Amino acid sequence: MAYKVFGLTASDQTSLLRIAILGLISIVAVGSRLYSVIRFESVIHEFDPWFNYRTTRYLVDNGFDKFWNWFDETAWYPLGRVVGGTLYPGIMVTSATIYNALHLVNIPVDIRNVCVFLAPAFSALTALATYQLGKEVKNATAGLLAAAFIGVAPGYISRSVAGSYDNEGIAIFLLVFTFFLWLRSVRLGSALYGALTAIFYFYMVSAWGGYVFIINLIPLHVFALLVMGRYSNRLYVAYSTFYVLGTLASMQIPFVGFQPTFTSEHMAALGTFGLIQLVAFASYVRTLVPSDQFRMLIRLSILGLFVVGFGGLVLLTMTKVIAPWTGRFYSLWDTAYAKVHIPIIASVSEHQPTAWPNFFFDLNMLIWLLPAGIYFSFRELSDNHVFLILYSLFAAYFAGVMVRLILTLTPIVCVMAGVAMANVFEIYLDFSKTKAEAENMAVATAPAEKEKEKGKSQGGAGEPPVAVAAKTLYETAGFKRFYALFPKIVVVANFLYFLCMFQWHCSWITSSAYSSPSVVLASRGPDGSHHIIDDFREAYYWLQMNTKADAKVLSWWDYGYQLAGMADRTTLVDNNTWNNTHIATVGKILASDEDTAYELARRHDVDYVLVVFGGMLGYSGDDINKFLWMIRIAQGVYPDGFKEEDFYNAAGEYAIGDTASPTMRRSLMHKLCYYRFHEVMGPQGFDRVRKQKLPKDITLDNFEEAYTTENWMVRIYKVKDLDNYGRSHHAVSAFEGPRFKNDFVF
Amino acid sequence: MASETQADTRAVSLRSLVRRYTAQTPQRLRVIDAYMAFCVAVGVVQFVYCALAGSFPYNAFLAGFGSAVACFVFAANLRMKTDPQNRHQFPGGSAEGAFGEFVFSHIALHFVVANFLG
Numbered sequence A: 001m002a003y004k005v006f007g008l009t010a011s012d013q014t015s016l017l018r019i020a021i022l023g024l025i026s027i028v029a030v031g032s033r034l035y036s037v038i039r040f041e042s043v044i045h046e047f048d049p050w051f052n053y054r055t056t057r058y059l060v061d062n063g064f065d066k067f068w069n070w071f072d073e074t075a076w077y078p079l080g081r082v083v084g085g086t087l088y089p090g091i092m093v094t095s096a097t098i099y100n101a102l103h104l105v106n107i108p109v110d111i112r113n114v115c116v117f118l119a120p121a122f123s124a125l126t127a128l129a130t131y132q133l134g135k136e137v138k139n140a141t142a143g144l145l146a147a148a149f150i151g152v153a154p155g156y157i158s159r160s161v162a163g164s165y166d167n168e169g170i171a172i173f174l175l176v177f178t179f180f181l182w183l184r185s186v187r188l189g190s191a192l193y194g195a196l197t198a199i200f201y202f203y204m205v206s207a208w209g210g211y212v213f214i215i216n217l218i219p220l221h222v223f224a225l226l227v228m229g230r231y232s233n234r235l236y237v238a239y240s241t242f243y244v245l246g247t248l249a250s251m252q253i254p255f256v257g258f259q260p261t262f263t264s265e266h267m268a269a270l271g272t273f274g275l276i277q278l279v280a281f282a283s284y285v286r287t288l289v290p291s292d293q294f295r296m297l298i299r300l301s302i303l304g305l306f307v308v309g310f311g312g313l314v315l316l317t318m319t320k321v322i323a324p325w326t327g328r329f330y331s332l333w334d335t336a337y338a339k340v341h342i343p344i345i346a347s348v349s350e351h352q353p354t355a356w357p358n359f360f361f362d363l364n365m366l367i368w369l370l371p372a373g374i375y376f377s378f379r380e381l382s383d384n385h386v387f388l389i390l391y392s393l394f395a396a397y398f399a400g401v402m403v404r405l406i407l408t409l410t411p412i413v414c415v416m417a418g419v420a421m422a423n424v425f426e427i428y429l430d431f432s433k434t435k436a437e438a439e440n441m442a443v444a445t446a447p448a449e450k451e452k453e454k455g456k457s458q459g460g461a462g463e464p465p466v467a468v469a470a471k472t473l474y475e476t477a478g479f480k481r482f483y484a485l486f487p488k489i490v491v492v493a494n495f496l497y498f499l500c501m502f503q504w505h506c507s508w509i510t511s512s513a514y515s516s517p518s519v520v521l522a523s524r525g526p527d528g529s530h531h532i533i534d535d536f537r538e539a540y541y542w543l544q545m546n547t548k549a550d551a552k553v554l555s556w557w558d559y560g561y562q563l564a565g566m567a568d569r570t571t572l573v574d575n576n577t578w579n580n581t582h583i584a585t586v587g588k589i590l591a592s593d594e595d596t597a598y599e600l601a602r603r604h605d606v607d608y609v610l611v612v613f614g615g616m617l618g619y620s621g622d623d624i625n626k627f628l629w630m631i632r633i634a635q636g637v638y639p640d641g642f643k644e645e646d647f648y649n650a651a652g653e654y655a656i657g658d659t660a661s662p663t664m665r666r667s668l669m670h671k672l673c674y675y676r677f678h679e680v681m682g683p684q685g686f687d688r689v690r691k692q693k694l695p696k697d698i699t700l701d702n703f704e705e706a707y708t709t710e711n712w713m714v715r716i717y718k719v720k721d722l723d724n725y726g727r728s729h730h731a732v733s734a735f736e737g738p739r740f741k742n743d744f745v746f
Numbered sequence B: 001m002a003s004e005t006q007a008d009t010r011a012v013s014l015r016s017l018v019r020r021y022t023a024q025t026p027q028r029l030r031v032i033d034a035y036m037a038f039c040v041a042v043g044v045v046q047f048v049y050c051a052l053a054g055s056f057p058y059n060a061f062l063a064g065f066g067s068a069v070a071c072f073v074f075a076a077n078l079r080m081k082t083d084p085q086n087r088h089q090f091p092g093g094s095a096e097g098a099f100g101e102f103v104f105s106h107i108a109l110h111f112v113v114a115n116f117l118g
Helices: A010-031 A035-039 A048-068 A090-104 A111-137 A140-152 A167-188 A191-207 A211-227 A233-250 A264-288 A292-318 A327-333 A337-341 A356-363 A366-380 A383-401 A403-428 A434-443 A477-513 A535-546 A557-567 A580-591 A594-603 A623-637 A662-666 A668-674 A677-681 A729-736 B002-024 B027-053 B058-082 B084-089 B095-117
Strands: A521-524 A530-533 A552-554 A608-612 A703-708 A714-719
Touching: A010 A111, A010 A140, A048 A090, A048 A111, A048 A557, A090 A111, A090 A167, A090 A191, A111 A140, A111 A167, A111 A383, A111 A403, A140 A403, A140 A477, A167 A191, A167 A211, A167 A233, A167 A383, A167 A403, A191 A211, A191 A233, A191 B058, A191 B095, A211 A233, A211 A264, A211 A383, A233 A264, A233 B058, A233 B084, A233 B095, A264 A292, A264 B002, A356 A366, A356 A403, A356 A477, A366 A383, A366 A403, A383 A403, A403 A477, A535 A557, A535 A608, A535 A703, A535 A714, A557 A608, A580 A594, A580 A623, A580 A668, A594 A668, A594 A714, A608 A668, A623 A668, A662 A668, A668 A677, A668 A703, A668 A714, B027 B058, B058 B084, B058 B095
Parallel strands: A552 A608
Antiparallel strands: A521 A530, A608 A714, A703 A714
């Protein structure tokens, strides 16, 4: 062990190696998230990131004060949105800080690039935090393995590829690091680490609504330890410091406000705080008075207080002083709740329950290492291990309920897999004892047996067995060495194979499933040629260049953030789905017949209507396929005159074209999507998504086609002004004839 | 009868509790105890005021009450960590270190509280 390489002692060598490995892990973590930038360009992805990007730009341009007090009148027209008070500012402030810091040292980087590369950069930090966590609960080996896992695990990559500029990108780092600090503060009983936990908790609160997970899991850990009779002064120091500081700090975020004092989500933490004060006091008194009776008295009074406190909580909830659990949280317990009561939540695909292959898809072999990790945690079961077990169980449950919560499961799975793997490697990679074992066995008397299968021994033994004919095969030193080595080699080779497969799987998933910006699409022609489909940006750019600056654009809420971010136009609804009624109104406009829709659209000052249509390309995420949800949401708010069944035809099918139900054919959505579409697809044309025949002769009088993109993916219509002579638009059309009949040029 | 004897033992054990406290507690810890009692008093006064006069500037009340609770808790931490009986429970901690942590927690706390008072 005492070899010196380059004048470094063994421990120096290990720490150097560790740093090098962590550096490599960081590089891999960042590198594997760059597919989308390489294939497409440095562009912000999807929907929510566009809002974050837009607000970040606003913050950088206008400074923090204006950002904090920003009232955005271009969103949720005519209501507007108090942006500063209804967002988690963590990610914007982080990027703006990085941007300003870089500009301070004269690196003129564009804010878009800061935003695009923020999530990959933080994934490297997450790997480091996971290393610390693994080291805290097991040892550096487990830490390194866990870091390597989280660096490439698709469950986390899905939310942190370059361009996916969303809260989760930094929140997972904060989650892991907060938990690491928490575990260390519990182990050391350190108020310093407790305070740091609170500070990072505050950062987490500022960054993501998932902070509720922390503020429930940590009290649960404390409560479990108390119930297990594991109260210690260390626990008291850690938890009370964390709770008072963390709670006061979390209330500084306007979006959270005073919630920690009156919503059920935060009451568990408060109750545990009260409980641990009592337990601490009792345990202190017990050191003074060791009398049994007194102890009994204290135990009873604590039990009584607990019952009173819990009863009070229930009473306060029932009298509405404390807000009950919100619907979003109910849907975690009762998976059918959202579908019945809040269709707007159920309509989002990432809120659906997880299908089982998803676990394997996102975590590969880690998912079966999780139980092994739990097993090893049970074997040691220190305070920290109790936490790991609780975290595993709860995160696994939540991940099963909602697809997107696989994200919170991923860190613990990586840590647990790291622990399990480290345990395996500790035994099977330790060759120092193998030689001694082999010699021991050689000395020990083995039962005499006839020599057989000479050839087989050649596999592991160095010396030919023929030469030692006097001994039986099993007594030869070579065989003993082989016998001691063989299982280790088999196991290690197996796990190395799994590790290679894991890495391969992760890269493949990342490149094939998680690296599409969804703003820009790609397709391959039959000859292998590569096509970029850029219809969304084309349409948004058209809007920006060709419409008035204060034009109001109506679209389904999915495209609200993109419209605001790319087209810079006023929207009626967007992805911040805070006003269900408003969304339902938009749904109603799109589902009503042309005249009703026109009436409503004019009343809402709508200038343009934008629909996304995939029939030409076979893009299945288009508005016709989302239409049923629009109807359901509209139906929830405007129950009269609206029925989902009316949109199915007589055969009960959700059809389009001439086989569709009359209501469907009359609906604005159907008209806007298929208007003039048969002209380009020909008389035998098919909708490539629905695989159904196209409707013919769709008339559209109240709306006027303004723009259709290259692949017909986005269609923009202008809401016509009132006729100068006060006629209805139908009358005008009848008088003038169909517009494109004669001057049809294509 | 039973309740009487119970009350008796309670009185006895309470008395012995006080006796042991005065006998066992060093001067330093008693100072901390007095400070903790003061924190409780401050908290109670604020709470009573809030109950009587209403909680209108709720942030101010929360900041004041929260800082009273936090001061109490931090003092309790300091007390636990400086109690010579508890030495073995805190690996790698010293009285000076505990005081340093106490100061750090307070800096973080009052930064928040000052921001919250409004």
